[in-house]
Amino acid sequence: MAGTAAGQSQVTLTVTVVDGDGDPLSGIDLSATWDDGAGGPANETTRANGQALIDVPEGADVMLQIDDDEYVRNVPYVVEDAEAESVEVVVSESATATVSAVTADGQPAENARIRLYRDGNYVVDRNAGSDGAITTQPVEEGEYSVIVTKPGFYRNLTTVPVSGETTATVRISEGSVLLQAEVVDDHFNDSRPIRDATVRVESDNGFDGTVPTLSDGTASVSVPVNDRYDVTVTKEGYETVERRVRVAEDETSVDVDIRRTPEITLTPDNRQVIVDANVRFTVTDEYDAPVANATVTRNGTEVGETDADGEITATVPTAGTVTFTATAGDLTTTTNVTAFRPGEETTTGGAATTPERTATATETSDGSGPGFTVALTLVAVLVVTALAHRRR
Known part of the structure; x- marks a missing residue:
């Protein structure tokens, strides 16, 4: 054999x-x-x-x-x-069936999917051509369930007895349902709805709709029935998220979780200091949470890593603009600190200023306290002026 x-x-x-x-x-x-x-x-x-x-x-x-x-x-x-x-x-005597799918106005339902089902099996499962029709191979005589579907149209299920050379016409109608997207930021323990995110809904069959989310994070679009859709959610400062959704003939919802675009920020507690002063820096992520173990450099030279609170202290040893950089994983950020020497001019907001020490009441006029003498002189002038007004 x-x-x-x-x-x-x-x-x-x-x-x-x-x-x-x-x-x-x-x-x-x-x-x-x-x-x-x-x-x-x-x-x-x-x-x-x-x-x-x-x-x-x-x-x-x-x-x-x-x-x-x-x-x-x-x-x-x-x-x-x-x-x-x-x-x-x-075995059974053989027969064939020609099934034509048409729209509500009698036009051929081009590329409609036509299936014949009997005894627990799909005997035929084919897409029609431009004429909306298929002719089966020889099949058993008998009664068949005929199912016709097409994106944008309601599903039609009917029964057709098949014998000899049977012909049948099945009519399908267009329809639409709501597709609702609920957009939330799931970074938090209780996910927070995202308002004014852009929700775009597209299909391979030409549908394209865009709507913004409301204050509750939802956006609804009326879409043709029985189709698959690509749902894309975008919002400035957030990562773009895509979902593939199958819509049948009932209202459909899809949950979309989005998160802010990963980034880190390096913030000094003072942006203008004297040379050799210490500056405390804080590194935070996109949610303002501290970033531990971030590497910080000063003009390209490493000065250390942030602690559990995302903080690090570094000196500014030279005058002028000093650049500090923080790196955590693939993320990098920079900031500048301006250092000056006492008595030197520095520019703040376009105006030239000369930083000076402020005198205190404990300083004396022997070189460390001229500011105290000036203050006493000012008080004496005010007293004399007041007495002069009283004598008038």
Whole structure:
């Protein structure tokens, strides 16, 4: 036998082919294969009594197929764990069906999907062409469920009896439903709705709609039924998120979690200092949370890492603009601190100023307290002026 491994133990199947009334059929060509089609085929034709003897490997799962112009089976007959046994294969007179799908106005439903279902199996599953129609291969006579679908149209399920050369027309209607997106920032323990995010809804069939989210984070779009949509959510300062959504014939919702675009910020507690002063820097993430273990450099030279509070203290040893940089993972940020020497001019907001020390009441006029003398002189002038006004 063709396809049989040498030395493999064989058994004989006695196959009887009968019609729907149980009458044996002669002259029916049978083909047996096994090992998922890798083994065989073993071909035989039924005799006058409707029987054919077929040798197959013992224990194999054998698939029996009918090849006949008048009779047909929608699915092959399977013999599991074959042994020397008799099996009866029921066949039916063959028929064809031409199914045409049309829209509400009678136009062909181009590329509509047409399926014929019977006895637990999809016998036909094909897309129609530009004429909206398909013609089946030979199938068993009988009653079939015919299902017609097309993006943007309601699903139509109808029953069609098939015999001979049957023709049937199935009408489908357009429809739409709401697709709602709920956009939240799930960084927080209680996710927070995102207002004014942009929700774009697109399909491969040409639909394209854009709406903003409301204060509750929701956005609704009316979309054609029975289609798949790409939902893209964008908002400045947030990462873009995409979802693929299947919409049937009921209102559909999709939850979209978005988060702020990862970034770090380096903030000094003072942007203008005297040379050799200490400055405390704080590194925070996109949610203003402290970033620990961020590496900080000064003009390219590392000065240390931030602590658990995201802080680090560094000196500013030279006059002028000093650049500090923080790095955490793939994220980097910079900031500048201006340092000056006492008595030197520095520019703040475009105006030249000369930083000076402020005198205190404990300083004396012997070189450390001229400011105190000036203050006393000012008080004396005010007292004299007041007395002069009283004498008038």
